[in-house]
Amino acid sequence: MGASSPIGVFDSGVGGLTVLKELRRQLAGESTIYLGDEARMPYGPRPADEVIAFTRQAMRWFATRDCKLIVLACNTATAQALEAVRDESAVPIIGVVRPGAAAAIASSARRSIGVVATVGTVRSGAYVRAVRDLDPLCDVTQQACPRLVPIVESGKAGTPEALDAVREYVAPLLSEGGVVTPVVDTLLLGCTHYPLLREEFTKVAGPGVRVVDSATTTALAVREVLASHRLLADGATPTHRVFATGPVERFSEVARTIFGEKLPEVEAAALT
Amino acid sequence: MGASSPIGVFDSGVGGLTVLKELRRQLAGESTIYLGDEARMPYGPRPADEVIAFTRQAMRWFATRDCKLIVLACNTATAQALEAVRDESAVPIIGVVRPGAAAAIASSARRSIGVVATVGTVRSGAYVRAVRDLDPLCDVTQQACPRLVPIVESGKAGTPEALDAVREYVAPLLSEGGVVTPVVDTLLLGCTHYPLLREEFTKVAGPGVRVVDSATTTALAVREVLASHRLLADGATPTHRVFATGPVERFSEVARTIFGEKLPEVEAAALT
Known part of the structure; x- marks a missing residue:
């Protein structure tokens, strides 16, 4: 070696x-x-x-x-x-978790980050810990997206099905009780499959939310x-x-x- | 050890x-x-x-x-x-240069970064190389700020003199030929003294520009x-x-x- x-x-x-x-x-x-x-x-x-x-x-x-x-x-x-x-x-x-958290911290002006990830990653709480280690005052909201990895793996990125799934998962991170400003200003793609759905995420997140990953x-x-x-x-x-x-x-x-x-x-x- | x-x-x-x-x-x-x-x-x-x-x-x-x-x-x-x-x-x-460049890349949605730094750092071109290594399509504009380290070292952060100096240096990165939208969407503090002038930089940069550092x-x-x-x-x-x-x-x-x-x-x- x-x-x-x-x-x-x-x-x-x-x-x-x-x-x-x-x-x-x-x-x-x-x-x-x-x-x-x-x-x-x-x-x-x-x-x-x-x-x-x-x-x-x-x-x-x-x-x-x-x-x-x-x-x-x-x-x-x-x-x-x-x-x-x-x-x-x-x-x-x-x-990839600590690097991803550091990228999200660098991106988030309002210190409010949404993390989309698998069920296992969300359940582990690893991103919440990693972000809080970097900035204890940063808000982190997690969203598990169990349908997205199968969608990517079956070659369905770019289809209406993919866009609908992303919209369903991301919507709760963007509005809360009718608030117009997005709750988060940064959406961290906490699964390495998700950059293959970047167009979908960017479209759903809109211009006020930055979509970042750990690469x-x-x-x-x-x-x-x-x-x-x-x-x-x-x-x-x-x-x-x-x-x-x-x-x-x-x-x-x-x-x-x-x-x-x-x-x-x-x-x-x-x-x- | x-x-x-x-x-x-x-x-x-x-x-x-x-x-x-x-x-x-x-x-x-x-x-x-x-x-x-x-x-x-x-x-x-x-x-x-x-x-x-x-x-x-x-x-x-x-x-x-x-x-x-x-x-x-x-x-x-x-x-x-x-x-x-x-x-x-x-x-x-x-x-701190490569980490700073990575933070700026994570922050910049429009892939247009302004780097404020010392004369030596600007002259070396190290930030331009580091950002381009990470993202060859990212625009980098450098601005040398020779007065800022002496201002910090003499305890003048927070004074009108500090704000004026920061404004003078940052202004060219924000507008070009009367363009209203800032030229850059991310201002990278490419000198570890400059976070001590973060309030000045944030004020001058305004809400449309994210101020990041390498820490x-x-x-x-x-x-x-x-x-x-x-x-x-x-x-x-x-x-x-x-x-x-x-x-x-x-x-x-x-x-x-x-x-x-x-x-x-x-x-x-x-x-x-």
Whole structure:
């Protein structure tokens, strides 16, 4: 394991590709290995001990592939499993919750943030804690959106069904008892699948609400951690591989809408 | 050097105390040592090789004090000296430019950022590069503000002189050829002294422009780097020391306006 080893990026499905895309743009010299646990997505509704067990399996899988750092590009896994797998890992593991919270704090002038996330992430309270750690006076309102990951994973981003679902979930964050000004001024996409519905979120949120995600600040954390370990790649010839458990065809189809032609062929993986 | 060793925080004067304050809030279990090179402030107008030499001296000073990580809480030093001192240091060094850029990107809906900074930081182009690395399509307009650090260091924050100076510097970022909408929607305080003039900046910028700084995202980077090295303190009994080169009395006076009674007695230091 050294500076030319790849960065591992893990998600329950295709959502983490939004983080991978930002990592590849900001750290263009780095090799990457992506793993989507497509066979067992969504993670959002699963009990915490199951999410921890699955995440642990994924970390073991990355360990056999010589990764120098692993990104938990899944909010549900970060919220429920980061502490556990960090303690066990020989390499640094970066989650997306604290970076997401920092981005939301930077965005929110009125210190009032709405977080949309999976049931598991909302239940864990991880975002409420992370935002309050950064700014104890910041209001955080959470909204679980159980239908959105299945919508993204079935390739329905951009459809009226997606827009209706987003509207239903976001409406309560925008108005309260007939108040005209939105309750929150920042909507944090607390699930890495949701940037694939950014158009829907932006449209529903309107011009007074900023829609932010964790990709930029997560890439910042990755760069700083790699630099501190003297593990930044020299950028010679980076390689990229993408793996999915379960049906590779469906994964590839949705993934190409994110990455276009730049996505390498998706390979099959098994987690045990 | 271990998890209970202190975090070193360096600035040319009192400005870095705004970063120290955020670090102490977010990482309450950590011990800290602050060093302000008051005798040689401001760094902003100095040539790059002098800033590098002074920063190198400071890093050596922290090395003798068993610090586990050092924060360059000075944009001028980060912009001009971070790469050089990082290569030489046995411990991680975190700068404030990339974190500041990430905060500005998170804040700017229209992807148009104004950066106010010292002459040295502006001349280095570090913020333009850092923002463009994160978002190549983001507009960045820089404004050097040479009078502001001396105003803060002489205790004049909150005076009409401070407001006039801020207005003079910020005005060109807000209107261009009679345009009513501000040119930028985010004003990044690219100098750690400037949060001490936040009221002035917020007043001049008006409600349509968000004023952000690097403190929150810098603290995020520090936490992630410490966690990755398994160097987060267990939080038993953190200790805090503050050192200044040059006139300790004046430094203490300005510093107390930031920290109030919580600031430890300022001790004298010499850099060679």
